[in-house]
Amino acid sequence: MTRTLHALTVLVSLGSAVLGQAAAQSADLNVTLYAANPEAPAPGSGWETADLIRAASGANLKFTMIPTGADGDNKIGALAAANSLPDLFEIRNRTLFYQLIRQGQIAPVGPLLTLMPQRTRARYSSTTRNGLVNENGQMYGLQEPAALSRQYGIMVRQDWLDRLNLRAPTTLEDFLNVARAFTERDPDGNGRKDTYGYCGVIDFDNSGIFPSLGLGNHFQWIYGAYGVPGTWNYRNGTAFAANLRSPAYRQATEYVRKLVDARVMDPDWATMKRSDLRNRWQQGRCGMFFESVGGFNAGFKNFDANNPRGDATFIAAPTGPGNHRSMGTYANAGTLLVVSRKAMDAGKGQAIAKLLEWANSGPGYMQLVFGTKGLDYTLVKGVPTVTNRNATERLTDTQLKYLSLNGSTQELKARYATARYSDGRSVSLSDLLAFTQRRNNWIDRSGDLVVPAAPNQADIDRYVSESLVQFVLGQRPLNDSSWKSFQDGLNGLNFTAYEKNAAAALRANGYLK
Numbered sequence: 483m484t485r486t487l488h489a490l491t492v493l494v495s496l497g498s499a500v501l502g503q504a505a506a507q508s509a510d511l512n513v514t515l516y517a518a519n520p521e522a523p524a525p526g527s528g529w530e531t532a533d534l535i536r537a538a539s540g541a542n543l544k545f546t547m548i549p550t551g552a553d554g555d556n557k558i559g560a561l562a563a564a565n566s567l568p569d570l571f572e573i574r575n576r577t578l579f580y581q582l583i584r585q586g587q588i589a590p591v592g593p594l595l596t597l598m599p600q601r602t603r604a605r606y607s608s609t610t611r612n613g614l615v616n617e618n619g620q621m622y623g624l625q626e627p628a629a630l631s632r633q634y635g636i637m638v639r640q641d642w643l644d645r646l647n648l649r650a651p652t653t654l655e656d657f658l659n660v661a662r663a664f665t666e667r668d669p670d671g672n673g674r675k676d677t678y679g680y681c682g683v684i685d686f687d688n689s690g691i692f693p694s695l696g697l698g699n700h701f702q703w704i705y706g707a708y709g710v711p712g713t714w715n716y717r718n719g720t721a722f723a724a725n726l727r728s729p730a731y732r733q734a735t736e737y738v739r740k741l742v743d744a745r746v747m748d749p750d751w752a753t754m755k756r757s758d759l760r761n762r763w764q765q766g767r768c769g770m771f772f773e774s775v776g777g778f779n780a781g782f783k784n785f786d787a788n789n790p791r792g793d794a795t796f797i798a799a800p801t802g803p804g805n806h807r808s809m810g811t812y813a814n815a816g817t818l819l820v821v822s823r824k825a826m827d828a829g830k831g832q833a834i835a836k837l838l839e840w841a842n843s844g845p846g847y848m849q850l851v852f853g854t855k856g857l858d859y860t861l862v863k864g865v866p867t868v869t870n871r872n873a874t875e876r877l878t879d880t881q882l883k884y885l886s887l888n889g890s891t892q893e894l895k896a897r898y899a900t901a902r903y904s905d906g907r908s909v910s911l912s913d914l915l916a917f918t919q920r921r922n923n924w925i926d927r928s929g930d931l932v933v934p935a936a937p938n939q940a941d942i943d944r945y946v947s948e949s950l951v952q953f954v955l956g957q958r959p960l961n962d963s964s965w966k967s968f969q970d971g972l973n974g975l976n977f978t979a980y981e982k983n984a985a986a987a988l989r990a991n992g993y994l995k
Contacts, residue, residue: 511541511833512825514558514568515884516550522877531849531879538840541833547881550574562587569825570834572884573623573818574688577935582820583617589826590620597835601842604888613991614815614931624819624838629887630894631690631812633774635918636703641793642669642769650797654707654737657770657800661746664769670789679746681768683759684947689774692811692930695726695946697954700772701738702810703922707802708734712811712927714984716994722985724977726946730804732965739954752951764788770797775898775915782901791905796914798921809922813931817884841885850886852896853879859896866896929993936980945975 524547525531532543546568548554555575561567567587573579582588595602605626606612615623638650643660646667651657661679663669669677682700686693693699694713705711710725725731741747748754748762763771764784778785778794785792799809821834840846852859852866858876859866868876887893898911936942949968952958972978988994 509541509828509830509833510544511535511539511570511830511837512544512546512568513837513882513885514546514548514561514571515882516554516572516574517547518881518883519877520549522874522881525878525881529879530854531882534846534849535837535840538846539833539836541830541837543837545882565824567822567824569828569830570819570821570837573820576931577939579615579623579818579820580617580934583622587823588622588820589823590622591624591821592621594624594821594831594835594838597832598839598842601839604842610928610992611815614928615818622820626816626818626887627889628690628812628814628816629889630816630897631814632809632919632922632924633690633776633915634699634772635774635796635809635922636770636799637763637773637778637794638770638797639664639669639768639792640795641789641791645669645671651800652798653801654704654803658741658744658746661741661770662744665746669769670766677767677769678748679769680741681748681751681759681762681771683751683754683756684951685756687756690812691924692813692927694811695943696950697738697947699810703772703799703808704737705731705734706808706810706923706925707800707806708737709802709804709806710734711808711925712930714927714930714933714988716927716929716988722988722994724981724984726972727969732960733803735950735953736960738950739956739960742954743956752955763794766792775911775918778914779898779901779911786903792903793907795909796918796921799923807923808925809918811925811927811930813928814926815928815931816889817887819885838885841882842888847886847888849879851880851883851893865892867899868896929988929991932987932991932993933984934987936976936983938975939980942972942975942977942980945971 525545532545535541535543548557555578558567558571558573559578562582562585567582573582595606606624608627611625611627612621615621615625642664643650646663646669648660648663651660664677664679666675668675685698685700687699691699692712694702694705694711696705702711705725708730710728710730712725714722715725715728716722748768750758759771760773760777760781762768763773764781766789785794799807801807819838821831825831825834841850848855848866852868853876855861857869858879859868861867894915895912898915900908900910902908949958949971953960953964953968958964985994
């Protein structure tokens with residue numbers, strides 16, 4: 483009842499003009515987004531946010547959540563095959579995006595821009611970013627700036643460093659020495675040899691970072707230390723290469739093998755999942771581990787419970803032998819929203835523009851990002867601060883936040899507040915985020931988004947990843963002959979054509995001269 487009364491109050495505050503618009507229109511608007519809070523259910527009937535959207539856009543919201551990853555892509559593909567795409571939806575698979583353009587299933591969005599002037603000025607005024615969604619001179623998507631990127635990094639157990647009188651590693655050599663000490667010198671003092679220097683997994687999460695070919699995100703910092711992070715190297719504007727062609731790529735792979743041979747890595751690294759890794763650092767088995775700020779926040783309570791006086795923080799990406807260092811690559815591009823051709827032909831463009839303009843700022847932005855004021859959050863010195871009650875309901879209320887997130891300093895402070903240990907210590911999550919974003923020499927490779935996937939992309943991905951794992955685990959010698967054999971194997975996958983197409987796309991979009 484309290485929520486209903488509150489919703490009515492907010493409705494009134496929107497003004498009679500908006501309500502008048504709502505009365506004039508009553509179209510259904512089908513919106514599909516990837517799950518923003520997969521741990522919470524989708525909104526049900528009687529959702530107050532739907533009432534607010536009806537008042538703002540005049541449309542009856544029909545909201546559907548889809549899972550991230552291949553399952554979500556498959557869902558969109560199935561809807562396209564049935565000619566049942568939602569009116570407005572999010573898409574993350576660029577190959578699928580261009581496929582839908584060429585099938586004529588999604589519409590140019592240029593006509594919407596003037597209907598939502600504030601949002602266009604704030605989000606769609608970058609020619610470079612708009613170029614990521616252009617096809618034959620038409621803009622087929624609403625490409626948002628990155629609201630959150632570079633949120634990952636290497637975390638270290640500061641309390642273990644202190645116990646062993648060690649300094650945080652700054653070079654690859656330091657890293658191996660500290661990892662060895664964390665493995666062999668009983669850093670938790672329990673009398674058992676049950677800890678590892680570094681915990682990482684083969685993971686290709688693309689939330690705010692690029693995973694690259696090979697071993698994925700958790701080892702990119704090693705390739706970055708040799709000057710070859712990411713799949714492509716076009717940093718100089720005129721030069722272009724696939725990084726795996728570089729001798730430095732082999733040297734980085736040799737360093738990963740060095741960690742494995744020294745037995746300082748969790749031995750299950752090649753097979754375990756991200757969830758396994760998270761369980762292990764929360765249990766206190768990892769001295770250093772690759773994690774995001776959000777992942778650390780999600781596991782913080784377990785970590786605190788299992789590790790009294792435990793203390794984890796980020797370190798900067800270690801420097802390699804050529805003074806290179808980078809935690810990896812990323813794109814300054816976030817959520818991609820598209821409009822189905824069917825919706826545009828049905829005259830729903832205006833309602834979509836009204837919804838997006840409402841979601842851009844003011845009460846609409848606050849409702850979608852933080853939930854209901856007074857119930858889900860309060861303002862503390864101007865910063866939205868979530869309340870402790872109704873956690874699941876708050877997460878449900880904010881399942882549409884991908885329509886609104888903007889990555890502002892205030893937003894990030896609100897999303898990443900302060901975590902408090904049970905003994906009274908605290909850690910600012912927004913400070914952790916700022917550290918890993920600013921101190922890790924992340925490389926902007928937004929151009930990667932225009933590179934077309936190879937027809938046999940899955941085969942290429944599998945070949946490179948499995949070959950590197952074999953090298954690193956010692957299942958395959960790592961010498962001149964075997965490395966040449968690995969490179970020769972790319973010929974059978976038509977990798978050269980993939981490279982040529984990548985260079986052509988980057989050049990056509992201005993990333994290569």
